[in-house]
Amino acid sequence: MIDTLDDLDVEGTTVGVRVDINSPIGDDGTLADDARLRAHVDTLSELLERGGRVAVLAHQGRPGGDDFVSLESHAERLSKLLERPVDHVDTTFSDAAREAVRNLENGDCLVLENTRFYSEEYMEFDPERAAETHLVEGLAPALDVYVNDAFAAAHRSQPSLVGFPTVLPGYAGRVMESELDVLGTIEETPEPRIYVLGGAKVPDSIDVAWSVLEKGLADHVLTAGVVGNVFLIADGVDVGDASSDFIYDQGYWDEIDRAADLLDAYGDSIALPRDVAVERDGERHELGVNALPPGDEEAAMDIGSSTLAYYERLLEDAGTVILNGPAGVFEEEAFATGTRQLYGAATDVEMSIVGGGDTASALRSLGVDGFTHVSTGGGAALRMLTAEPLPAVTALEDGPKRQQPADD
Numbered sequence: 534m535i536d537t538l539d540d541l542d543v544e545g546t547t548v549g550v551r552v553d554i555n556s557p558i559g560d561d562g563t564l565a566d567d568a569r570l571r572a573h574v575d576t577l578s579e580l581l582e583r584g585g586r587v588a589v590l591a592h593q594g595r596p597g598g599d600d601f602v603s604l605e606s607h608a609e610r611l612s613k614l615l616e617r618p619v620d621h622v623d624t625t626f627s628d629a630a631r632e633a634v635r636n637l638e639n640g641d642c643l644v645l646e647n648t649r650f651y652s653e654e655y656m657e658f659d660p661e662r663a664a665e666t667h668l669v670e671g672l673a674p675a676l677d678v679y680v681n682d683a684f685a686a687a688h689r690s691q692p693s694l695v696g697f698p699t700v701l702p703g704y705a706g707r708v709m710e711s712e713l714d715v716l717g718t719i720e721e722t723p724e725p726r727i728y729v730l731g732g733a734k735v736p737d738s739i740d741v742a743w744s745v746l747e748k749g750l751a752d753h754v755l756t757a758g759v760v761g762n763v764f765l766i767a768d769g770v771d772v773g774d775a776s777s778d779f780i781y782d783q784g785y786w787d788e789i790d791r792a793a794d795l796l797d798a799y800g801d802s803i804a805l806p807r808d809v810a811v812e813r814d815g816e817r818h819e820l821g822v823n824a825l826p827p828g829d830e831e832a833a834m835d836i837g838s839s840t841l842a843y844y845e846r847l848l849e850d851a852g853t854v855i856l857n858g859p860a861g862v863f864e865e866e867a868f869a870t871g872t873r874q875l876y877g878a879a880t881d882v883e884m885s886i887v888g889g890g891d892t893a894s895a896l897r898s899l900g901v902d903g904f905t906h907v908s909t910g911g912g913a914a915l916r917m918l919t920a921e922p923l924p925a926v927t928a929l930e931d932g933p934k935r936q937q938p939a940d941d
């Protein structure tokens with residue numbers, strides 16, 4: 534059993550709240566979409582209104598990425614959403630960070646700096662070891678309790694997610710609580726069950742495909758996006774240099790062998806794109822798989838209309854559809870068709886569950902709604918939907934194993 538905010542005496546308590554506000558970032562390096570911030574407003578408002586002193590912990594992007602930026606603009610946006618001042622502290626566990634946390638009054642909120650600015654936070658540890666990292670040892674003494682509301686990151690065994698609840702009393706926030714309620718019952722959802730795996734996080738998607746096919750949870754896995762391109766290559770299709778180079782640059786080349794192994798083991802249950810869309814003369818141009826490779830500069834940016842018709846037919850018989858990752862580069866209107874139509878078709882299925890930060894933002898910008906549940910998490914939702922435990926949830930369940938050092 535996990536304790537929730539109902540079990541916490543909040544007044545006067547300094548609460549470290551791990552949220553997932555990892556969001557799209559604009560060309561100016563600031564927040565471009567606040568959906569994930571909005572999701573946490575209930576938890577943060579409740580803690581503040583109940584007299585808590587709130588220090589927000591979160592990551593943004595991955596080292597090396599264009600979206601690996603400070604949380605300053607997130608703090609500004611949170612201040613508007615929470616209708617109260619929210620300071621940003623430009624470190625996470627330094628003397629200055631501890632000082633700022635200790636200076637909080639009841640009802641005050643601040644945002645500490647991007648946890649991933651510190652290399653340990655981008656590594657995976659078991660909880661005991663995570664509790665010995667600089668981040669946790671440095672910050673925990675300034676906190677009384679830890680609240681994890683970051684469902685979307687709960688599949689990561691990183692210090693801010695599994696280390697703090699090992700040394701502090703841990704509680705699930707409202708987002709975490711409701712996601713666990715909805716997604717914890719996958720084995721009971723109507724069959725046949727179809728998993729649609731698109732987007733760009735290929736290793737996560739292949740893990741999920743293995744797991745759900747091995748466990749008999751999925752009747753079909755439909756592939757799209759970069760994931761679809763990897764499966765096409767694994768199936769011996771030449772998707773062209775532009776798409777292959779992209780996969781190579783992302784470090785996903787080994788995933789092709791894993792996809793090939795999956796096709797050997799479960800090929801009958803895995804659907805591959807039958808055509809793709811590339812940009813030719815400034816416009817969308819569809820090519821059947823037999824007509825590949827495309828020109829040198831032409832990347833496969835979306836699934837084509839034959840694939841869509843094929844996938845829509847499969848969805849007609851589904852009882853449950855679980856979708857993660859856009860079917861194409863939805864940010865460009867010419868390549869948004871696959872995502873718009875495929876996700877649109879999924880809303881007709883009896884139970885439709887969607888996961889993924891980019892996926893949720895794609896659906897909003899494309900105006901597609903009507904799903905049974907849109908999760909705040911992508912990889913985390915998928916992992917739950919494979920009936921696998923989430924490390925951050927397990928750490929909350931296990932509770933503190935030892936006392937944190939006393940505050941000085």
Ligand SMILES: Nc1ncnc2c1ncn2[C@@H]1O[C@H](COP(=O)(O)OP(=O)(O)O)[C@@H](O)[C@H]1O
Pocket residue numbers: 731732733734757758759762833834835857858859860861862863864888889890891892893911912
């Ligand atoms: N064929 C493709 N080629 C390149 N990028 C793609 C393709 N299909 C989808 N994408 C990109 O995948 C990104 C989202 O993937 P991902 O991060 O896995 O989604 P989520 O956050 O929903 O889990 C989007 O930025 C989209 O442009």
Ligand SMILES: O=C(OP(=O)(O)O)[C@H](O)COP(=O)(O)O
Pocket residue numbers: 553555594595685686689888889890891909910911912913
């Ligand atoms: O956006 C996230 O995951 P998601 O893309 O699977 O929804 C989380 O913030 C986790 O980020 P990560 O996949 O860089 O560890």
